Amino acid sequence: MKVAVTGGAGYIGSHTVKLLRENGNKVLVIDNLYNGHQEAVPDDVTFIKCDIRNTENLKTIFNEFKPEAVIHFAAFIEVGESTKNPLAFYINNVSGTLSLLSAMEQTAVNRIIFSSTAAVYGNPKTVPIPETEPVKPINPYGQTKACVEKALKDISQFDNLSYVSLRYFNAAGADPSGLIGESHNPETHLIPLVLKTAKGEREQISIFGTDYPTPDGTCIRDYIHVNDLAKAHLLALEYLMSGGKSDIFNCGYGKGYSVREIIETAKKVTGRNFKVIEEERRQGDPAVLVADSSKLRKILNWNPEFDDLEFIIKTAWNWELNRRF
Structure with a gap:
């Protein structure tokens, strides 16, 4: 298949591009490199630097490449930053996606896989969280992702568009090859921050809140290895190409680990001790976020291969020690 991947030079995007290529697909990466790294794109994959808000450029690209589907990763993702500069998030995440959808419509590209998030649930009442x-x-x-999901639903009902929205929980780890991995600036995710502390790049790691209603008092999250997440995109692509109807799927393992468990496992994997400090809760952090991924397993036949916290952290540590970008 011919697949255009927006944000394909980013963390999850680059792992998905690698898997797409390994499965014989022809891939085009579109990325403005605001958060992405061109070094993460395989040499045999065509890369075009372009902002998705440029509809005319996208139309030209699609007319030349003629993709059968788009996998859309390109977005701002930092929750904290979104509260400081919400307008930028709406412009990039919502307006950018509408620009992409407009270019797709005008070039007869009618399948899209959307990178969504568990943040659309806010503080859920049911855990594990069903769709x-x-x-x-x-x-x-989270609001910008919810806005895009609403737009996709509306457009698909009245236009020739099929979509799959994948609601990620906590993507983690790195490809076992060590060639690609997580590289954000600034980094805000727990596992890479813990490993940077183990590596000596940070003086300490903070635990924000130790009085949550969980076994050890710290927040629990569902960590999914990035390659298992990439596999979900490949299966979603095959699903749409075979005529599957538009749908939404959670992406997680259905179990969670606490902040303390992550820290202790990192110490075990790295063989290094480091300073841990306890701070007050952060506003808006739910106690537990765990996916009910039974729908993904049943409908897309998703069977994760890397559901092991030590393995996730080992691959992330390998990347941190030998990172290329």
Whole structure:
């Protein structure tokens, strides 16, 4: 298949591009490199530097490449930053996606896989969280993803568009090859921050809140290895290409680990001790976020291969020690 991947030079995007190529697909990466790294794009993949808000450029690209589907990763993702500069998130995440959808419509590209997030659930009442849980985001980042999901639903009902929205929980780890991995600036995700502390790049790691209603008092999250997440995109692509109807799927393992468990596992994997400090809770952090991924497993036949916290952290540590970018 011919697949255009927006944000394909980013963390999850680059791992998905690698898997797409390994499965014989022809891939075009579109990325403005605001958060992405061209070094993450395989040499045999065509790369075009372009902002998705430039509809005319996208039309030209699609007319030349003629993709059968688009996998759309390009977005701002930092929750904290979204509360400081919500307008930028709406312009990039919502307006950018509408620009992409407009270019797709005008070039007869009618399948899209959308990179969504568990942040659309806000503070869920049901855990593990099913896709039927009400969408009630509590920050601008989650709101922008919810806005796009609503647009996709509306457009697909009245236009020739098929979509799959994948709601990620906590992507983590790195490709075992060590060639690609997580590289954000600034880094805000727990596992890479913990490993940077183990590596000595940070003086300490903070635990924000130790009085949550969880076994050890710290927040619990569902960490999914990035390659298992990439596999979900490949299966979603095959699903749409075979005539599957538009749908939404959670992406997680259905179990969670606490902040303390992540820190202790990192110490075990790295063989290094480091300073841990306890701080007050952060506003808006739910106690537990764990996916009900039974729908993904049943409908897309998703069977994760890397559901092991030590393995996730080992691959992330390998990347941190030998990172290329």
